[in-house]
Amino acid sequence: MQYMIRALDGKNMLEKRLEVRQAHLDNLSSIRGTILCAGGLLDDNRKMKGSSLVIDFADADALKEYLDSEPYIKAGVWQDVEVYPFNMVILNGEKVK
Numbered sequence: 001m002q003y004m005i006r007a008l009d010g011k012n013m014l015e016k017r018l019e020v021r022q023a024h025l026d027n028l029s030s031i032r033g034t035i036l037c038a039g040g041l042l043d044d045n046r047k048m049k050g051s052s053l054v055i056d057f058a059d060a061d062a063l064k065e066y067l068d069s070e071p072y073i074k075a076g077v078w079q080d081v082e083v084y085p086f087n088m089v090i091l092n093g094e095k096v097k
Contacts, residue, residue, distance in 0.1 A: 001056070002036065002086040003063055007072065008050035010079035017048055023071035031055070031066060036088060050078070054086055 009017060028035060034056050041050040051072070057063045063083065072078040089097055 001059060001063075002088050003055055003057060004084045004086040005053045005055065006041075006050070006082045006084075007052075007078035008041070008080040009048065009072075009077050013077045013079075014047060016075060017072070017077045020071050020075045020077055027069055027071055034062075036091070050080075054088065056088075 028038065036054040036056055038051065038053040038055075040048045041052055043049040055063075055066070057066065067073060067081070067083075070078070073081065087097075089095060
């Protein structure tokens with residue numbers, strides 16, 4: 001099942017985000033085969049304000065396991081996280097379904 005995760009950082013979290021970034025990237029590396037796309041959300045000054053990910057998990061339990069292990073959540077960087085079931089239709093300009 002695919003999910004779109006939109007996670008916004010708390011106020012004044014840029015420095016903390018940078019401190020935790022490598023642990024976040026290492027954690028994503030551990031689920032590398034499931035990530036369809038991931039990247040940072042930028043504010044008007046092009047500074048990081050959050051993240052967006054589309055991930056294909058086997059089930060809701062795998063999603064919960066990822067969220068429970070996410071360093072940005074554990075460190076309090078992401079303070080507003082929304083998760084939506086996602087139905088990918090086009091990937092790299094090609095219809096997938």
